[in-house]
Amino acid sequence: MTLLRCATHTVSNVAEVAERYARWLDYAVVEQGVVSEDLAALWQAPASAGKAYVLMRPASGSDVFLRFVEGDAVPDYAPIRTYGWAAIEICVTDVEAVNERMLASPDFEVIGPPKPLDGFPTVKPMQVRGPDLETVYLTEIRVNGAEHGLPKPRSLVDRPFILVLACSDLQDSIDWVRDVLGFDMIDPVSIHYSMISLAFDLPEGEKVALVTAKYEGETFLELDQYPQAATPRPQVEGALPPGVSICTINVPDFARLEGHWAVRPKVREGALYNGAKVGLLRMPDGALLEVIEGGRVL
Secondary structure, eight states, X not given: OBSEEEEEEEESXXXXXXXXXXXXXXXXXXXXXXXXXXXXXXXXXXXXXXXXXXXXEOTTOOSOEXXXXXXXXXXXXXXXXXXXXXXXXXXXSOHHHHHHXXXXXXXXXXXXXXXXXXXXXXXXXXXXXXXXXXXXXXXEEOSOGGGGTOOOOSSSXXXXXXXXXXXXXXXXXXXXXXXXXXXXXXXXXXXXXXXXXXHHTOOTTOOEEEEEEXXXXXEEEEEEEOOTTOBOOXXXXXXXXXXXXXXXXXXXXXXXXXXXXXXXXXXEOSTTTTTEEEEEEEOTTOOXXXXXXXXXXX
């Protein structure tokens, strides 16, 4: 079970994205349309009103979604170089089989082949990048997941299970997640992080600090300390930021969020919201955190 509900990515054409995620990742469209003015206001992105979007569910049937929203290109944006939501991590049953599929795809570029993660023998990830500069980690969980706060995938490519946040000040973000959201923060560790090393051309052997957030033993957020060369994310004024633009989570205790709202909650309908109250928080580097009232989902 998880509090993570959705990862939203800004793209150039949702129809093309839906086709490639259906073909290569076995995701299915469950909702599509245009962003209403009211929803754009929730995101503090009025320029995104009227833009096409699509909501997609994994083959497992899990109610943890990928959402793609059309937006204008931002020429100065480069993935894994700026603060904010940096990557979507999806659990898979067999990363080598997924790698073969990705190598056959004309749409996805393998930027990190499958290999054990430094300091984390419980997982074996790979990384791909799509035409809209989406950075997706595809991770095989190599243990009984529940004992380690990780899911047990039910389809070759299953649901997002971690969203990765790039931080300018890791301790500041840790304190915010712990104090505002009330999640447990695991002690920071330092690892050789190939994606960050490649993006910033770090010296051989230089390590990056990261920490994971848990709720009742389940891991679903990762916070990374980015190098000094990282910058705030450029974006079209009034629009959603490029790349991973929104993380959506459930929070059972809405009362603790009083005084922190960027946009106060109201009831919203649709496959993602299901008539629950939904509000918006801004994290320390400005990242958008969409919060749905409620407990964990399968």
